[in-house]
Amino acid sequence: MRRKSLLERIRLFGRAAIDVLAVLGRSWLFLLHALIGRGGIGGSFQLLVKQLYSVGVLSLAIIVVSGIFIGMVLSLQGFNILSSYGSEQAVGQMIALTLLRELGPVVTALLFAGRAGSALTAEIGNMKSTEQLSSLEMIGVDPLKYIVAPRLWAGFISLPLLAMIFSVVGIWGGSWVAVDWLGVYEGSFWSNMQNSVSFTDDVLNGVIKSVVFAFVVTWIAVFQGYDCEPTSEGISRATTKTVVYASLAVLGLDFILTALMFGDF
Amino acid sequence: MSVDNAYAVELKGVTFKRGSRSIFNNVDIRIPRGKVTGIMGPSGCGKTTLLRLIGAQLRPASGEVWVAGQNLPTLSRSDLFDARKQMGVLFQSGALFTDLDVFENVAFPLRVHTQLSDEMIRDIVLMKLQAVGLRGAFELMPDELSGGMKRRVALARAIALDPQILMYDEPFVGQDPIAMGVLVRLIRLLNDALGITSIVVSHDLAETASIADYLYVVGDGQVLGQGTPQELMNSDNPRIRQFMKGDPDGPVPFHFPAPDYRADLLGKR
Numbered sequence: 336m337r338r339k340s341l342l343e344r345i346r347l348f349g350r351a352a353i354d355v356l357a358v359l360g361r362s363w364l365f366l367l368h369a370l371i372g373r374g375g376i377g378g379s380f381q382l383l384v385k386q387l388y389s390v391g392v393l394s395l396a397i398i399v400v401s402g403i404f405i406g407m408v409l410s411l412q413g414f415n416i417l418s419s420y421g422s423e424q425a426v427g428q429m430i431a432l433t434l435l436r437e438l439g440p441v442v443t444a445l446l447f448a449g450r451a452g453s454a455l456t457a458e459i460g461n462m463k464s465t466e467q468l469s470s471l472e473m474i475g476v477d478p479l480k481y482i483v484a485p486r487l488w489a490g491f492i493s494l495p496l497l498a499m500i501f502s503v504v505g506i507w508g509g510s511w512v513a514v515d516w517l518g519v520y521e522g523s524f525w526s527n528m529q530n531s532v533s534f535t536d537d538v539l540n541g542v543i544k545s546v547v548f549a550f551v552v553t554w555i556a557v558f559q560g561y562d563c564e565p566t567s568e569g570i571s572r573a574t575t576k577t578v579v580y581a582s583l584a585v586l587g588l589d590f591i592l593t594a595l596m597f598g599d600f
Numbered sequence: 601m602s603v604d605n606a607y608a609v610e611l612k613g614v615t616f617k618r619g620s621r622s623i624f625n626n627v628d629i630r631i632p633r634g635k636v637t638g639i640m641g642p643s644g645c646g647k648t649t650l651l652r653l654i655g656a657q658l659r660p661a662s663g664e665v666w667v668a669g670q671n672l673p674t675l676s677r678s679d680l681f682d683a684r685k686q687m688g689v690l691f692q693s694g695a696l697f698t699d700l701d702v703f704e705n706v707a708f709p710l711r712v713h714t715q716l717s718d719e720m721i722r723d724i725v726l727m728k729l730q731a732v733g734l735r736g737a738f739e740l741m742p743d744e745l746s747g748g749m750k751r752r753v754a755l756a757r758a759i760a761l762d763p764q765i766l767m768y769d770e771p772f773v774g775q776d777p778i779a780m781g782v783l784v785r786l787i788r789l790l791n792d793a794l795g796i797t798s799i800v801v802s803h804d805l806a807e808t809a810s811i812a813d814y815l816y817v818v819g820d821g822q823v824l825g826q827g828t829p830q831e832l833m834n835s836d837n838p839r840i841r842q843f844m845k846g847d848p849d850g851p852v853p854f855h856f857p858a859p860d861y862r863a864d865l866l867g868k869r
Binding site for chain 2: 368465466467469470472473474475476477481
Protein backbone atom coordinates (compact mmCIF):
# COMPACT_ATOMS: atom_id res chain seq x y z
CA MET A 336 0.00 0.00 0.00
CA ARG A 337 1.17 3.51 -0.85
CA ARG A 338 2.54 5.46 2.12
CA LYS A 339 0.69 8.69 2.71
CA SER A 340 2.74 11.86 2.70
CA LEU A 341 2.60 14.22 5.67
CA LEU A 342 0.60 16.72 3.61
CA GLU A 343 -1.88 14.01 2.66
CA ARG A 344 -2.30 13.02 6.31
CA ILE A 345 -2.92 16.63 7.32
CA ARG A 346 -5.45 16.93 4.51
CA LEU A 347 -7.28 13.76 5.63
CA PHE A 348 -7.26 14.94 9.24
CA GLY A 349 -8.69 18.29 8.18
CA ARG A 350 -11.36 16.57 6.08
CA ALA A 351 -12.34 14.33 9.04
CA ALA A 352 -12.53 17.37 11.35
CA ILE A 353 -14.75 19.23 8.85
CA ASP A 354 -17.01 16.16 8.55
CA VAL A 355 -17.40 15.97 12.34
CA LEU A 356 -18.24 19.68 12.53
CA ALA A 357 -20.74 19.29 9.70
CA VAL A 358 -22.50 16.43 11.52
CA LEU A 359 -22.59 18.47 14.73
CA GLY A 360 -24.05 21.43 12.85
CA ARG A 361 -26.67 19.25 11.14
CA SER A 362 -27.64 17.61 14.43
CA TRP A 363 -28.21 21.00 16.11
CA LEU A 364 -30.29 22.31 13.20
CA PHE A 365 -32.21 19.02 13.23
CA LEU A 366 -32.98 19.44 16.94
CA LEU A 367 -34.01 23.09 16.61
CA HIS A 368 -36.28 22.46 13.62
CA ALA A 369 -37.88 19.48 15.37
CA LEU A 370 -38.60 21.20 18.69
CA ILE A 371 -39.12 24.84 17.79
CA GLY A 372 -41.62 26.50 15.50
CA ARG A 373 -45.01 25.89 13.98
CA GLY A 374 -46.61 22.45 14.25
CA GLY A 375 -44.73 21.41 17.37
CA ILE A 376 -45.84 19.07 20.09
CA GLY A 377 -49.12 20.88 20.72
CA GLY A 378 -50.76 19.52 17.60
CA SER A 379 -49.62 15.96 18.01
CA PHE A 380 -50.61 14.80 21.48
CA GLN A 381 -51.91 11.50 20.14
CA LEU A 382 -48.59 10.86 18.40
CA LEU A 383 -46.79 11.59 21.68
CA VAL A 384 -48.97 9.11 23.58
CA LYS A 385 -48.27 6.45 20.95
CA GLN A 386 -44.53 7.04 21.24
CA LEU A 387 -44.65 7.11 25.04
CA TYR A 388 -46.10 3.63 24.80
CA SER A 389 -43.57 2.30 22.31
CA VAL A 390 -40.52 4.02 23.83
CA GLY A 391 -41.46 4.01 27.51
CA VAL A 392 -44.03 1.34 28.34
CA LEU A 393 -42.39 -1.30 26.16
CA SER A 394 -39.06 -0.65 27.91
CA LEU A 395 -40.60 -1.28 31.32
CA ALA A 396 -39.97 -5.04 31.37
CA ILE A 397 -36.20 -4.82 30.81
CA ILE A 398 -35.92 -1.91 33.26
CA VAL A 399 -37.87 -3.65 36.04
CA VAL A 400 -36.11 -7.00 35.66
CA SER A 401 -32.66 -5.37 35.49
CA GLY A 402 -33.47 -3.11 38.45
CA ILE A 403 -34.54 -6.01 40.65
CA PHE A 404 -31.46 -8.09 39.85
CA ILE A 405 -29.03 -5.20 40.25
CA GLY A 406 -30.61 -4.33 43.62
CA MET A 407 -30.32 -7.96 44.69
CA VAL A 408 -26.68 -8.21 43.62
CA LEU A 409 -25.85 -4.92 45.38
CA SER A 410 -27.45 -6.28 48.50
CA LEU A 411 -25.43 -9.49 48.39
CA GLN A 412 -22.13 -7.70 47.73
CA GLY A 413 -22.87 -4.97 50.26
CA PHE A 414 -23.80 -7.44 52.96
CA ASN A 415 -20.66 -9.48 52.26
CA ILE A 416 -18.35 -6.47 52.66
CA LEU A 417 -20.20 -4.59 55.40
CA SER A 418 -20.69 -7.65 57.62
CA SER A 419 -16.90 -8.02 57.93
CA TYR A 420 -16.96 -4.62 59.69
CA GLY A 421 -20.12 -5.46 61.61
CA SER A 422 -22.01 -2.76 59.68
CA GLU A 423 -24.46 -4.89 57.77
CA GLN A 424 -27.29 -2.67 59.05
CA ALA A 425 -26.01 0.02 56.63
CA VAL A 426 -26.68 -2.11 53.58
CA GLY A 427 -29.99 -0.30 52.91
CA GLN A 428 -28.24 3.05 52.92
CA MET A 429 -25.57 1.74 50.54
CA ILE A 430 -28.11 0.28 48.09
CA ALA A 431 -30.25 3.43 48.04
CA LEU A 432 -27.36 5.85 47.54
CA THR A 433 -25.75 3.71 44.85
CA LEU A 434 -29.00 3.33 42.93
CA LEU A 435 -30.31 6.88 43.29
CA ARG A 436 -27.03 8.64 42.59
CA GLU A 437 -25.42 6.39 39.99
CA LEU A 438 -26.80 3.07 38.86
CA GLY A 439 -30.41 4.16 38.44
CA PRO A 440 -29.77 6.94 35.91
CA VAL A 441 -26.70 5.36 34.26
CA VAL A 442 -27.87 1.76 33.82
CA THR A 443 -31.36 2.89 32.77
CA ALA A 444 -29.84 5.18 30.14
CA LEU A 445 -27.59 2.38 28.84
CA LEU A 446 -30.49 -0.07 28.69
CA PHE A 447 -32.69 2.60 27.10
CA ALA A 448 -30.05 3.25 24.42
CA GLY A 449 -29.92 -0.46 23.64
CA ARG A 450 -33.67 -1.13 23.66
CA ALA A 451 -35.49 2.05 22.67
CA GLY A 452 -32.63 4.05 21.11
CA SER A 453 -31.67 1.37 18.60
CA ALA A 454 -35.36 0.80 17.77
CA LEU A 455 -35.87 4.53 17.13
CA THR A 456 -32.84 4.68 14.83
CA ALA A 457 -33.85 1.57 12.89
CA GLU A 458 -37.48 2.73 12.57
CA ILE A 459 -36.63 6.21 11.27
CA GLY A 460 -33.84 4.83 9.05
CA ASN A 461 -36.26 2.34 7.55
CA MET A 462 -38.81 5.10 6.93
CA LYS A 463 -36.08 7.01 5.11
CA SER A 464 -35.02 4.05 2.97
CA THR A 465 -38.64 3.26 1.98
CA GLU A 466 -39.21 6.94 1.05
CA GLN A 467 -41.87 7.38 3.74
CA LEU A 468 -40.12 10.52 4.99
CA SER A 469 -39.92 11.93 1.45
CA SER A 470 -43.55 11.01 0.99
CA LEU A 471 -44.51 12.96 4.12
CA GLU A 472 -42.57 15.99 2.86
CA MET A 473 -44.39 15.90 -0.46
CA ILE A 474 -47.77 15.58 1.28
CA GLY A 475 -46.85 18.85 2.98
CA VAL A 476 -46.13 17.37 6.40
CA ASP A 477 -42.80 18.15 8.04
CA PRO A 478 -41.29 14.81 9.15
CA LEU A 479 -39.27 16.64 11.80
CA LYS A 480 -42.54 17.68 13.47
CA TYR A 481 -44.58 14.60 12.71
CA ILE A 482 -42.04 11.78 13.12
CA VAL A 483 -39.06 13.17 15.03
CA ALA A 484 -40.57 15.57 17.59
CA PRO A 485 -42.98 13.08 19.26
CA ARG A 486 -40.15 10.55 19.56
CA LEU A 487 -37.81 13.14 21.07
CA TRP A 488 -40.39 14.21 23.64
CA ALA A 489 -41.32 10.62 24.42
CA GLY A 490 -37.66 9.85 25.16
CA PHE A 491 -37.23 13.00 27.30
CA ILE A 492 -40.27 12.06 29.37
CA SER A 493 -39.82 8.28 29.55
CA LEU A 494 -36.21 7.90 30.57
CA PRO A 495 -36.36 9.86 33.87
CA LEU A 496 -39.52 7.96 34.84
CA LEU A 497 -37.89 4.64 33.95
CA ALA A 498 -34.81 5.60 36.00
CA MET A 499 -37.04 6.28 39.02
CA ILE A 500 -38.79 2.94 38.55
CA PHE A 501 -35.39 1.25 38.22
CA SER A 502 -34.21 2.70 41.54
CA VAL A 503 -37.45 1.84 43.33
CA VAL A 504 -37.54 -1.81 42.21
CA GLY A 505 -33.77 -2.05 42.80
CA ILE A 506 -34.23 -0.96 46.43
CA TRP A 507 -37.13 -3.39 46.75
CA GLY A 508 -35.00 -6.24 45.34
CA GLY A 509 -32.17 -5.29 47.67
CA SER A 510 -34.47 -5.27 50.70
CA TRP A 511 -35.82 -8.69 49.77
CA VAL A 512 -32.30 -10.19 49.75
CA ALA A 513 -31.01 -8.28 52.79
CA VAL A 514 -34.08 -8.45 55.05
CA ASP A 515 -35.96 -11.57 53.99
CA TRP A 516 -32.99 -13.73 53.05
CA LEU A 517 -29.85 -12.58 54.85
CA GLY A 518 -31.67 -11.53 58.03
CA VAL A 519 -30.75 -7.84 58.31
CA TYR A 520 -33.12 -6.18 60.79
CA GLU A 521 -35.89 -4.50 58.78
CA GLY A 522 -36.11 -1.44 61.00
CA SER A 523 -32.39 -0.69 60.66
CA PHE A 524 -32.47 -1.32 56.91
CA TRP A 525 -35.17 1.26 56.23
CA SER A 526 -34.36 3.81 58.96
CA ASN A 527 -30.67 3.97 57.97
CA MET A 528 -31.77 4.54 54.40
CA GLN A 529 -34.26 7.24 55.42
CA ASN A 530 -31.69 9.06 57.57
CA SER A 531 -28.91 9.09 55.01
CA VAL A 532 -30.75 9.79 51.74
CA SER A 533 -31.22 13.48 51.06
CA PHE A 534 -33.98 14.48 48.65
CA THR A 535 -32.04 17.35 47.08
CA ASP A 536 -28.54 15.86 47.11
CA ASP A 537 -29.39 12.32 46.12
CA VAL A 538 -32.89 11.95 44.65
CA LEU A 539 -32.99 15.26 42.77
CA ASN A 540 -29.43 14.99 41.47
CA GLY A 541 -30.23 11.51 40.21
CA VAL A 542 -33.31 12.85 38.42
CA ILE A 543 -31.26 15.68 36.88
CA LYS A 544 -28.75 13.15 35.61
CA SER A 545 -31.47 11.03 34.02
CA VAL A 546 -33.02 14.09 32.37
CA VAL A 547 -29.65 14.97 30.81
CA PHE A 548 -29.11 11.36 29.70
CA ALA A 549 -32.65 11.25 28.25
CA PHE A 550 -31.96 14.34 26.18
CA VAL A 551 -28.64 13.07 24.83
CA VAL A 552 -29.60 9.44 24.19
CA THR A 553 -32.87 10.27 22.40
CA TRP A 554 -31.25 13.04 20.35
CA ILE A 555 -28.47 10.71 19.20
CA ALA A 556 -30.96 7.92 18.37
CA VAL A 557 -33.37 9.97 16.26
CA PHE A 558 -30.61 11.95 14.55
CA GLN A 559 -28.71 8.80 13.55
CA GLY A 560 -31.90 7.38 12.03
CA TYR A 561 -32.73 10.59 10.18
CA ASP A 562 -29.18 11.17 8.95
CA CYS A 563 -28.35 7.58 7.97
CA GLU A 564 -27.57 6.35 4.50
CA PRO A 565 -30.90 4.88 3.28
CA THR A 566 -29.64 1.35 2.67
CA SER A 567 -29.73 -1.78 4.84
CA GLU A 568 -26.02 -1.38 5.55
CA GLY A 569 -26.50 2.30 6.36
CA ILE A 570 -29.32 1.55 8.81
CA SER A 571 -27.27 -1.18 10.46
CA ARG A 572 -24.31 1.21 10.83
CA ALA A 573 -26.55 3.94 12.24
CA THR A 574 -28.07 1.56 14.80
CA THR A 575 -24.62 0.52 15.98
CA LYS A 576 -23.55 4.16 16.17
CA THR A 577 -26.58 4.98 18.30
CA VAL A 578 -25.73 2.37 20.92
CA VAL A 579 -21.99 3.16 20.93
CA TYR A 580 -22.25 6.97 20.89
CA ALA A 581 -25.12 7.05 23.39
CA SER A 582 -23.35 4.70 25.81
CA LEU A 583 -20.10 6.66 25.64
CA ALA A 584 -21.96 9.96 26.00
CA VAL A 585 -23.81 8.67 29.07
CA LEU A 586 -20.64 7.44 30.76
CA GLY A 587 -18.69 10.61 29.92
CA LEU A 588 -21.49 12.92 31.02
CA ASP A 589 -21.96 10.89 34.20
CA PHE A 590 -18.38 11.66 35.20
CA ILE A 591 -18.84 15.37 34.51
CA LEU A 592 -22.21 15.54 36.30
CA THR A 593 -20.92 13.55 39.28
CA ALA A 594 -17.93 15.87 39.56
CA LEU A 595 -20.23 18.90 39.47
CA MET A 596 -22.84 17.49 41.88
CA PHE A 597 -20.83 15.53 44.39
CA GLY A 598 -17.21 16.64 43.83
CA ASP A 599 -15.66 18.51 46.75
CA PHE A 600 -13.09 20.74 45.04
CA MET B 601 -40.31 37.60 -12.04
CA SER B 602 -43.57 36.24 -13.40
CA VAL B 603 -44.17 32.96 -15.15
CA ASP B 604 -46.12 32.02 -18.24
CA ASN B 605 -49.55 30.75 -17.25
CA ALA B 606 -49.43 28.08 -19.97
CA TYR B 607 -46.81 26.24 -17.93
CA ALA B 608 -47.40 24.59 -14.57
CA VAL B 609 -43.69 24.16 -13.86
CA GLU B 610 -40.71 26.07 -15.17
CA LEU B 611 -37.06 25.37 -14.52
CA LYS B 612 -34.87 28.27 -15.57
CA GLY B 613 -31.12 27.89 -15.82
CA VAL B 614 -31.04 25.19 -13.16
CA THR B 615 -27.67 23.81 -12.15
CA PHE B 616 -27.44 21.04 -9.58
CA LYS B 617 -24.30 19.37 -8.28
CA ARG B 618 -23.52 16.42 -6.01
CA GLY B 619 -20.14 17.25 -4.55
CA SER B 620 -18.05 18.34 -7.51
CA ARG B 621 -20.11 16.28 -10.02
CA SER B 622 -22.57 18.27 -12.05
CA ILE B 623 -25.93 16.49 -12.45
CA PHE B 624 -27.68 19.33 -14.29
CA ASN B 625 -25.95 22.19 -15.96
CA ASN B 626 -27.99 25.30 -16.76
CA VAL B 627 -31.12 23.35 -17.69
CA ASP B 628 -34.36 24.95 -18.91
CA ILE B 629 -37.54 22.85 -18.76
CA ARG B 630 -41.15 23.96 -19.15
CA ILE B 631 -44.00 21.61 -18.24
CA PRO B 632 -47.24 22.52 -20.07
CA ARG B 633 -50.31 22.92 -17.86
CA GLY B 634 -52.96 20.21 -18.08
CA LYS B 635 -50.81 17.85 -20.16
CA VAL B 636 -48.91 14.62 -19.51
CA THR B 637 -45.20 15.38 -19.88
CA GLY B 638 -42.66 12.57 -19.93
CA ILE B 639 -39.09 13.07 -18.76
CA MET B 640 -36.96 10.33 -20.18
CA GLY B 641 -33.34 9.39 -20.24
CA PRO B 642 -30.99 6.54 -19.45
CA SER B 643 -30.73 5.20 -15.88
CA GLY B 644 -28.64 7.38 -13.60
CA CYS B 645 -29.01 10.52 -15.73
CA GLY B 646 -30.78 12.41 -12.91
CA LYS B 647 -34.47 11.99 -13.73
CA THR B 648 -35.49 11.37 -10.12
CA THR B 649 -33.21 14.24 -9.07
CA LEU B 650 -35.20 16.44 -11.43
CA LEU B 651 -38.45 15.44 -9.71
CA ARG B 652 -36.92 16.22 -6.33
CA LEU B 653 -35.84 19.63 -7.65
CA ILE B 654 -39.41 20.33 -8.79
CA GLY B 655 -40.71 19.22 -5.38
CA ALA B 656 -37.98 21.36 -3.71
CA GLN B 657 -36.68 18.37 -1.78
CA LEU B 658 -33.37 19.37 -3.32
CA ARG B 659 -32.14 22.91 -3.85
CA PRO B 660 -30.34 23.84 -7.06
CA ALA B 661 -26.87 25.40 -6.92
CA SER B 662 -28.29 28.11 -9.19
CA GLY B 663 -31.40 28.80 -11.22
CA GLU B 664 -35.11 29.08 -10.56
CA VAL B 665 -37.82 26.45 -10.07
CA TRP B 666 -41.27 28.01 -10.58
CA VAL B 667 -44.29 25.98 -9.55
CA ALA B 668 -47.77 27.50 -9.44
CA GLY B 669 -46.35 31.01 -9.52
CA GLN B 670 -43.79 30.51 -6.74
CA ASN B 671 -40.03 30.19 -7.02
CA LEU B 672 -39.69 27.24 -4.63
CA PRO B 673 -35.98 27.49 -3.67
CA THR B 674 -36.61 30.97 -2.23
CA LEU B 675 -39.47 29.89 0.06
CA SER B 676 -39.11 29.40 3.81
CA ARG B 677 -39.39 25.90 5.24
CA SER B 678 -43.01 26.36 6.36
CA ASP B 679 -44.08 28.07 3.10
CA LEU B 680 -42.51 25.20 1.21
CA PHE B 681 -44.63 22.66 3.08
CA ASP B 682 -47.71 24.74 2.25
CA ALA B 683 -46.72 24.91 -1.43
CA ARG B 684 -46.36 21.13 -1.58
CA LYS B 685 -50.04 20.66 -0.79
CA GLN B 686 -50.65 21.47 -4.48
CA MET B 687 -48.42 18.60 -5.58
CA GLY B 688 -48.75 14.86 -5.45
CA VAL B 689 -45.93 12.40 -5.97
CA LEU B 690 -46.07 8.71 -6.75
CA PHE B 691 -42.76 7.35 -5.50
CA GLN B 692 -41.09 4.38 -7.13
CA SER B 693 -41.65 2.20 -4.05
CA GLY B 694 -45.14 3.56 -3.37
CA ALA B 695 -43.85 4.80 0.04
CA LEU B 696 -47.03 3.80 1.85
CA PHE B 697 -47.00 4.27 5.63
CA THR B 698 -46.45 0.73 6.84
CA ASP B 699 -48.24 1.20 10.18
CA LEU B 700 -51.48 2.38 8.51
CA ASP B 701 -53.96 0.34 6.47
CA VAL B 702 -54.99 1.26 2.94
CA PHE B 703 -57.90 3.44 4.09
CA GLU B 704 -55.81 5.41 6.58
CA ASN B 705 -52.97 5.84 4.07
CA VAL B 706 -55.36 7.54 1.64
CA ALA B 707 -57.10 9.44 4.44
CA PHE B 708 -53.79 10.72 5.86
CA PRO B 709 -53.44 13.94 3.77
CA LEU B 710 -57.11 14.75 4.43
CA ARG B 711 -56.75 14.28 8.18
CA VAL B 712 -53.64 16.47 8.48
CA HIS B 713 -54.65 19.23 6.07
CA THR B 714 -58.42 19.54 6.35
CA GLN B 715 -61.06 19.85 9.04
CA LEU B 716 -63.47 17.48 7.26
CA SER B 717 -65.73 15.21 9.28
CA ASP B 718 -65.01 11.48 9.47
CA GLU B 719 -68.03 10.76 7.25
CA MET B 720 -66.80 13.16 4.60
CA ILE B 721 -63.26 11.75 4.74
CA ARG B 722 -64.67 8.23 4.40
CA ASP B 723 -66.60 9.19 1.26
CA ILE B 724 -63.61 10.92 -0.34
CA VAL B 725 -61.25 8.02 0.46
CA LEU B 726 -63.66 5.48 -1.01
CA MET B 727 -64.05 7.62 -4.14
CA LYS B 728 -60.28 7.86 -4.58
CA LEU B 729 -59.89 4.13 -4.02
CA GLN B 730 -62.70 3.47 -6.50
CA ALA B 731 -60.81 5.57 -9.06
CA VAL B 732 -57.79 3.26 -8.79
CA GLY B 733 -59.93 0.11 -8.55
CA LEU B 734 -59.05 -0.77 -4.95
CA ARG B 735 -62.14 0.22 -2.96
CA GLY B 736 -62.51 -3.41 -1.89
CA ALA B 737 -58.99 -3.44 -0.43
CA PHE B 738 -59.49 -0.58 2.04
CA GLU B 739 -58.92 -2.75 5.12
CA LEU B 740 -55.68 -4.36 3.93
CA MET B 741 -52.27 -3.45 5.32
CA PRO B 742 -49.49 -2.42 2.88
CA ASP B 743 -47.62 -5.71 3.37
CA GLU B 744 -50.70 -7.56 2.10
CA LEU B 745 -50.61 -5.74 -1.27
CA SER B 746 -48.75 -6.61 -4.46
CA GLY B 747 -46.28 -4.08 -5.93
CA GLY B 748 -48.83 -2.86 -8.47
CA MET B 749 -51.55 -2.50 -5.84
CA LYS B 750 -49.20 -0.52 -3.58
CA ARG B 751 -48.59 1.97 -6.38
CA ARG B 752 -52.31 2.30 -7.02
CA VAL B 753 -52.98 2.97 -3.33
CA ALA B 754 -50.12 5.49 -3.36
CA LEU B 755 -51.74 7.07 -6.41
CA ALA B 756 -55.07 7.32 -4.56
CA ARG B 757 -53.22 8.99 -1.67
CA ALA B 758 -51.40 11.36 -4.07
CA ILE B 759 -54.73 12.60 -5.50
CA ALA B 760 -56.50 12.77 -2.11
CA LEU B 761 -56.10 16.55 -1.88
CA ASP B 762 -56.84 17.08 -5.61
CA PRO B 763 -53.38 18.46 -6.42
CA GLN B 764 -52.65 20.65 -9.42
CA ILE B 765 -49.51 18.73 -10.31
CA LEU B 766 -48.96 14.99 -10.10
CA MET B 767 -45.45 13.57 -10.44
CA TYR B 768 -44.68 9.92 -11.13
CA ASP B 769 -41.23 8.51 -10.37
CA GLU B 770 -40.58 5.46 -12.57
CA PRO B 771 -44.19 4.23 -12.27
CA PHE B 772 -43.71 1.23 -14.59
CA VAL B 773 -40.58 -0.33 -13.09
CA GLY B 774 -41.02 -3.95 -12.00
CA GLN B 775 -44.68 -4.19 -13.03
CA ASP B 776 -46.24 -7.15 -14.79
CA PRO B 777 -47.99 -6.38 -18.11
CA ILE B 778 -51.45 -6.18 -16.52
CA ALA B 779 -50.36 -3.85 -13.70
CA MET B 780 -48.41 -1.76 -16.19
CA GLY B 781 -51.46 -1.47 -18.47
CA VAL B 782 -53.58 -0.43 -15.50
CA LEU B 783 -51.08 2.27 -14.47
CA VAL B 784 -50.71 3.61 -18.01
CA ARG B 785 -54.48 3.91 -18.32
CA LEU B 786 -54.84 5.49 -14.85
CA ILE B 787 -52.21 8.18 -15.46
CA ARG B 788 -53.93 9.33 -18.63
CA LEU B 789 -57.41 8.99 -17.15
CA LEU B 790 -56.64 10.92 -13.96
CA ASN B 791 -54.88 13.65 -15.91
CA ASP B 792 -57.86 14.19 -18.18
CA ALA B 793 -60.61 13.65 -15.59
CA LEU B 794 -59.09 15.86 -12.89
CA GLY B 795 -57.57 18.42 -15.24
CA ILE B 796 -54.18 18.20 -13.57
CA THR B 797 -50.64 18.45 -14.89
CA SER B 798 -48.79 15.13 -14.93
CA ILE B 799 -45.02 14.65 -15.01
CA VAL B 800 -43.90 11.10 -15.68
CA VAL B 801 -40.24 10.31 -15.08
CA SER B 802 -39.40 7.02 -16.72
CA HIS B 803 -37.04 5.14 -18.97
CA ASP B 804 -39.83 2.88 -20.24
CA LEU B 805 -40.08 4.27 -23.72
CA ALA B 806 -43.18 2.60 -25.17
CA GLU B 807 -45.41 3.16 -22.12
CA THR B 808 -44.34 6.76 -21.55
CA ALA B 809 -44.55 7.70 -25.24
CA SER B 810 -48.04 6.16 -25.44
CA ILE B 811 -49.52 8.54 -22.87
CA ALA B 812 -47.27 11.62 -23.00
CA ASP B 813 -48.33 14.75 -24.85
CA TYR B 814 -44.79 16.10 -24.67
CA LEU B 815 -41.42 14.50 -23.97
CA TYR B 816 -38.08 15.69 -22.67
CA VAL B 817 -34.99 13.52 -23.10
CA VAL B 818 -32.26 14.34 -20.57
CA GLY B 819 -28.69 13.10 -20.31
CA ASP B 820 -25.19 14.37 -19.55
CA GLY B 821 -26.71 17.05 -17.34
CA GLN B 822 -28.61 18.66 -20.20
CA VAL B 823 -31.84 18.49 -22.15
CA LEU B 824 -30.87 16.47 -25.22
CA GLY B 825 -34.18 16.96 -26.95
CA GLN B 826 -37.85 17.79 -26.55
CA GLY B 827 -41.05 17.53 -28.52
CA THR B 828 -44.01 15.30 -29.08
CA PRO B 829 -43.25 11.55 -29.06
CA GLN B 830 -43.55 11.48 -32.86
CA GLU B 831 -41.14 14.40 -33.28
CA LEU B 832 -38.56 12.69 -31.08
CA MET B 833 -38.96 9.39 -32.94
CA ASN B 834 -38.04 11.22 -36.14
CA SER B 835 -35.22 13.22 -34.56
CA ASP B 836 -31.90 13.57 -36.40
CA ASN B 837 -29.96 13.79 -33.14
CA PRO B 838 -28.01 10.50 -32.91
CA ARG B 839 -28.24 10.38 -29.09
CA ILE B 840 -32.01 10.79 -29.13
CA ARG B 841 -32.34 8.26 -31.94
CA GLN B 842 -30.24 5.75 -30.00
CA PHE B 843 -32.41 6.20 -26.92
CA MET B 844 -35.74 6.16 -28.76
CA LYS B 845 -34.80 3.06 -30.76
CA GLY B 846 -33.06 1.32 -27.84
CA ASP B 847 -29.79 0.68 -29.72
CA PRO B 848 -27.20 -0.92 -27.41
CA ASP B 849 -24.26 1.00 -28.88
CA GLY B 850 -23.95 4.47 -30.30
CA PRO B 851 -23.13 7.89 -28.89
CA VAL B 852 -23.82 6.33 -25.48
CA PRO B 853 -21.21 3.54 -25.59
CA PHE B 854 -21.98 -0.04 -24.53
CA HIS B 855 -18.65 -0.25 -22.69
CA PHE B 856 -17.79 1.74 -19.60
CA PRO B 857 -14.52 3.64 -20.23
CA ALA B 858 -11.63 1.20 -19.67
CA PRO B 859 -7.99 0.68 -20.71
CA ASP B 860 -7.25 -1.18 -23.94
CA TYR B 861 -8.80 -4.69 -23.75
CA ARG B 862 -5.75 -6.52 -25.16
CA ALA B 863 -3.34 -4.64 -22.94
CA ASP B 864 -5.56 -5.35 -19.95
CA LEU B 865 -5.68 -9.10 -20.65
CA LEU B 866 -1.99 -9.54 -21.52
CA GLY B 867 -0.61 -6.88 -19.24
CA LYS B 868 1.06 -7.24 -15.87
CA ARG B 869 -1.33 -8.16 -13.08
